[in-house]
Amino acid sequence: MKYLLILGDGMADEPIPELGGKTPLEVAHKPNMDRIARDGKCGMMSTVPDSQEPGSDVANMSILGYDPAKYYTSRGALEAISMGVPFGPNDLAYRCNFVTIEKGKMKDFSAGHISSTEGKELFASLSERLKDFDVKLYPGVSYRNVLMLPSGKGSVTKAPHDIVAEVIDPYLPVGEDADVLHRYMVISYDVFANHPINKARVAAGKNPANMIWPWSGGAKPAMPAFSEMFGKKGAVISAVDLLFGIARCAGMEIVRVPGATGYLDTDYMGKAKAAVATLKGDVDFVYMHVEAPDEAGHLGSVEEKIKAIERLDEAVGYILDNFDGCVMLMPDHPTPIAKKTHTRDAVPFAVLGLGGKDSVSVYTEKEVAAKGEYGSVQSTDLLKIIFSQK
Template sequence: MKYILILGDGMADWPVDELGGKTPLEYAKTPNFDRIAKEGKCGMLKTVPDSCEPGSDVANLGVLGYNAEECYTGRGPLEAVSMGIDLKEGAFAYRCNIVAVKDGIMADFTAGHISSEESAQLFKTLNEYLPESVKAYSGISYRNLLVLKNAKGSITKAPHDIVGQNISENLPTGDDSEILLKCVEISREVFKDHPVNKKRIADGKTPATEIWPWSGGKKPSIESFREKYGLSGGIISAVDLLNGIAKCAEMKVIKVPGATGYLDTDYEAKAEYAVKALTEEDIDFVYMHVEAPDEAGHLGSIKEKVLAIERLDEVSGRFFEIEDLMIAVLPDHPTPVAFKTHTKDPVPFAIRGRGVDECSVYSEKEAEEKGGFKTIDAKDFLNIFFGLKSA
């Protein structure tokens, strides 16, 4: 038996007036997700512990059955693992967005979805001016890292949570705050007249004004996926966060050309590589993560969120062609278009192959009202999916 988990990041939502009171998931045309629900069994999944913030890091760890309260040290170190950065004793890795601040207000937490090439150029120059105890690492688009030697940690705000707010009210606090704020100030000076920004302004694009470090921590320790479930696993994702989780859990990172972590990601290629992994490689379980619905939610774009859901549904039809394959579909957390950031509400899931209930479509309302699994905790999800535990 093989297993595929289709994870639409931030796919769950709230009812939207413009969609006639339906959520984007209810409104979207999703015949394949509906088939999973109709031929299977649904429920609601609590992916974020009460004591944690509803980040994709905590939520995806939860879906994989890992308790963030026990193993989570921050988003930064997970991405550092993905990027192959060796965090020495005492070092902290902070996720470091390249952002756009205008008149003291967080205007854009992605700096206009700056390209990876532009980020690399900005960070190359930035490293020439940072203190010796700090190094910046460029990643994918606006998602980068700042590593501090001999750090102790700070309380920080995620930039996507403070869009439209004054940054002076959301600055880092705690032991590392002084050096973090110094790095931010240096980045402002470096970026101000940088050739990358001059060209972006000339092209009518949003300039990158500074860095925003957040969610720092030391190197995490996570139980091997095979030891936990007795199965081999692989993750398909365009973002370092998920690939970092995969490496920590000793799962295979399946790289897919054309996967961008944005609205323009290659859905078909992701599905193709998932099929190959399941049918041609020695991988029992594939976690196919798609970031696009979450990005649309952060943008507050109803149209793009519906489109992202429909595109993910369309390529998911390929999995019905594989014999002896268990299929599950779910989000990690909601990213409501009206709220533009994550919430910790339980999310709807559907599993084909673990019984049947009265659900005929896949949606938040259907799973909550008719789902045979009711509401379960994330730590039990894969155990139920793999048949290691009954619901």
């Protein structure tokens, strides 16, 4: 038996008034997702422990079977590992967003989804200004970067996507690293203010990347290999460093897909084809992660979230037509349009290919919660349950 888990990041939602009290999953045309639910078995899954923030890092790690309370250190650390950043025993890695600050408020947590090329140039200018400081900057994909403190002590930080439209002062870092992080943030504001990249972005009607925002800093995690835990060779398909970081820590193969962007315009079908092709080799389990529904949720765009679900469904159709094995479908957490951020509510999952079916007829939050035969499942137990079935 081979297994393919399709993860629609942030795909679950809450009833939306403008949709007549329905969710995007209830409104979207998604015959292939509905087929998985109708012909398989479903359940509701809790992915975030009460003691942790409802982040994609914690949720995806737990779905892969790793208890976040035991193995999670920070998002910054996972992304640094994915990027191949040198990681010493006393180093702390912080995720570092390009953001747009306007009148003291967080206007845009992604600086208009700035391009990787623009971001690299901005980071080069900032690194030159900070060359005499005990800090190292590593540009990543789009607005997602890493700030490494060689002698970091730790700080309490806030994810910028959680404070859009809020005054930033109450959410600045606090703790032992706070003073140096504040200093770098102020310096970045000065360096970026009249930078040619930002002048060009403003002239084009785009949000400028006028400051860095360090958050979720931590030390290098130590995790057992996925193959040791489950006796199966695994692979991860994604477009974001977070998932690749988890994969590296878990000793899983990383599959990069040309055209996969981690945004609404990602190559959904390219990921589906890569997943099917990978499973034709010696890989037993593929984790196919699609970021787009989450990005739409953070934007608060009902239209884009429905579109992302429908485009993912087309890719699901290709998988169902070309893969003869166990197919799992789920979000990692809800990213409700109304809240524009993650919540810890349970999410619906569906499993096809292990025999039997329940009475679920469509893949929606309400239908699965009411009729799913798996009932309520903890995410860290999911793969144990699935792999134990014949």
